[in-house]
């Protein structure tokens with residue numbers, strides 16, 4: 007169990023799953039940049055993060071729900087948590103996360119949503135089999151099942167994010183295709199810094215020779 011002083015932001019898991027360097031730039035170095043894309047995402051989040059509640063038929067909806075997990079050492083907020091009334095009178099908890107773009111090939115968004123579910127399970131003492139991601143660009147819901155493998159990946163990502171943030175060391179950049187979709191590419195300079203490393207290793211090799 008984590009002490010609340012050692013909690014990290016739940017969003018760090020999405021950053022960690024995307025790129026450990028991005029996670030360190032944001033959560034260790036507090037680097038942030040507001041490109042048009044992140045501004046749009048922020049506004050979308052602010053809208054859904056406003057606290058409140060509504061109902062739609064047999065569904066109760068809570069907006070901007072505070073989250074925490076002592077087990078994973080996380081604190082954050084869920085955009086939307088739906089409670090679906092079941093025929094036996096119980097309520098099924100169903101988290102929904104809003105994203106600006108479109109579904110991604112990687113699991114970053116699923117890991118973030120699963121982390122929300124793990125927090126809610128611990129807070130409400132319930133079992134949550136699934137949730138959904140809503141993508142603004144395609145205006146579609148993507149159902150996500152919180153199976154064993156996604157749960158393990160989420161727990162492992164939380165562990166790695168804690169270790170990275172506690173170590174306080176930002177990993178060196180490695181330029182990959184994902185960098186083109188990274189909001190921190192201008193601050194990270196993956197191509198330039200990688201080139202610098204290459205010159206250094208070239209000189210080391212020369213001196214070694």
Ligand code: SF4
Pocket residue numbers: 024025026027028031179180181182184185186188189190191194195196
């Ligand atoms: S630009 Fe690439 S290496 Fe740098 S933080 Fe983003 S994804 Fe990571």
